[in-house]
Amino acid sequence: MSSTLPLNTSPPAESPAVDLSFVFPCLNEEATLGSCIQRVKDSLAGSEIRHEIVVADNGSTDRSREIASSMGCRVVPVAARGYGAALRGGIEASHAEYVMFADSDSTYLYEDAAALYKAAKDGNADMAIASRMTGSIEPGAMPWLHRWAGTPVLTTLINWLFHGKLSDCNSGFRCIRKSAFKEWQIRSNGMEFASELLIKALKAGARTVEISSGLRKGPEGRVAHLRTWRDGMRHLLFIFSEKPRLFELLGFMTVLLTTLMQITAFCTGPVSIAGVFHIFDLHSEALLLLAGIIGAQFYLFSCMLFLQSSDRRLKITQKLIHLDEGVLFFSLLLTLCACAALAGYIGIRWSLSGFVNLNLARDLLFWFHPLAISISFCVGLLGLHVLKKAQR
Template sequence: MRTSTAIELDKTLPARAPARGPAPDSIELSIVMPCLNEAETLAVCIRKAQQYLEVSGVRGEVIIADNGSTDGSRQIANAMGARIVAVEARGYGAALIGGIAAARGTYVIIGDADDSYDFRALQPFVDALRAGGELVMGDRFLGGIASGAMPSLHRYIGNPVLSFLGRVLFDNKISDFHCGLRGFRRDAILALGLRSTGMEFASEMVVKAVMHRLDVCEVATTLSPDGRSRAPHLRTWRDGWRHLRFLLTYAPRFLFVYPGLACAAFGVAGIATLAPGSVTLGHIELSATTMLFAAMLLLLGSQLISFGVIARLYGVASNLWPSSRRVEWFRARFSVERGALAGGVLTLAGISGATLLIGGWATTGFGPMDGIALMRLAIPAMVATLLGLQTVFTSFLIGLVDTRIT
């Protein structure tokens, strides 16, 4: 499937170095291709990109971000007049970070050098960038995926599931989260501080662009079977997991806070319901043992919520993602002293409850006691004590992570 903007490739076009272009500061577009032993397909990709620039009139350059090729890829790129940027750090993301940093264009379009993307059909990306787009994603599902171009596992499960999670976790409408053909304003993407060196770089770019509220849009593009005889660098399960891990790591609300709130809510409900006495549901009796598990849920929930708060603040303090109104509201009102005071009150309440229990036991001469009744009193005292101590120590940890909190 070809878009209307595709430029027919002249098969007779010689593999020559293009004429000297304009001064570096007048380059509008840099086409960057990561490369690791792509000798089979690199020449045709460079040729297509060069012909797009020649026919469209866009002032541009073709950059090959070489990641240590040993099959003659660098010699091919040099013979065809492409700029070669040697990137020593290994990985898809590392190669692109190096290539983008070296680019001289106002806009950058990145795409794989395996001939699966048509570098003659870049006009929709350029048009969207000129119209104000800061990140323009290709949508392969809209433009068309040729037979055999994408494994069924990727096409019907991997990409749709990860793209769905990306939309839900980060509140956006991007249909194809992992399309390798995309364009962007170089300065806008450099400002994001991208750092992933592996395949998850593709996810990091989209996630951070959304979090920083860049103008993100999509245009239809096509995907063809790559022209290589060897297996691709992508590894389904390893790289799929790395993408999923990245998405979850950058969404602490969904990874920590929401599960923590659910656990804490069930725990509080269980303790409050069972503290006065046992509850019978049909033939099932819920008693002190169930209350103990409710306490476990409450403690687990409080820990997860703490992890979420710390992760969110750490991300902001480390410039992994931008701040938000919720974060600034929390920063304005929280202090280590207030947190420690609240934790101290909870701890004191728990210790007081335990003291009353010991006092009641003393009145019996420290003899036998009703175990069920004892647990109904001991569990709330234990939970309050542990929650209080956890709050105290978490408050100090928050102060250490985020130095703006005093």
């Protein structure tokens, strides 16, 4: 690590009276940090907003910290790595009622800082967001996949699941009320911090406002910290983790409906509708089996999510999560015995036929359905109970 000048990173004995703390998360941003700081200063200079600028340094080995210190900013070292960790460290160290933050990569319209603060203050909002999607985005500033797929899909998903009215869930330029931020108990260390902040705010019924902003193209040659597929999946996983009820109902209804249809197919045999559509043949039963297994996995996924959620759940879900270990043991044992019995039956029928082709597909698909779902549930509940013990 390169040598650095001594920095005064500890807060003064008495916190300065400021209206706004602007936090920059920073990891080796010497090429752009200075211009970002200056543009924020220029935006706030013409207003009566008393402010401080905090640089949450996440272990920079370049001159980022010296640049920040030389421009009058307070540098706060944050040991835990990650975008979210840096922001949480900077927000916790801030002194103002409202805390604003933006990336230090020179892509956001930092001149909108005063307008963003005014929108939050005048609207008595817990969070104000500078939306890139409703503003002007320079050519090349945002990858096509992010602009037309990633951000719109995630924003729509959050709005639908958590009753929001947002236009840009991934904007990293926001202003929040610090007291509300503490109540939301944000824990993410990575890029999913952005989604967690929105979802926790929406679930808490917080007042959120937006202003139109935009995005500039970053400097040539800069390697972005964001990794599209990894960080996109992290956002998606966090969104899902906050909505276990969705997977509970989807999985439960899928298992129930496919099982009922499988029974119907076994009882009626192939059915022709208007002489055009033919259902409940072997292919239909195979698809019903596949759908039933998928439904069981979604349902078990919801059970695991409920381990860290207090959301309302079905009574059967509550009973399965707290199923007696003895009952679980005998359920697994009986299911395995049933699988062995079915395998034995197939072996006997095969030997009686002289070890030639069997015509048992319809019967086997019918019995495979409950056995496959049962074994999925039993093994899934084993994992669930291990996780529950580990949490304790």
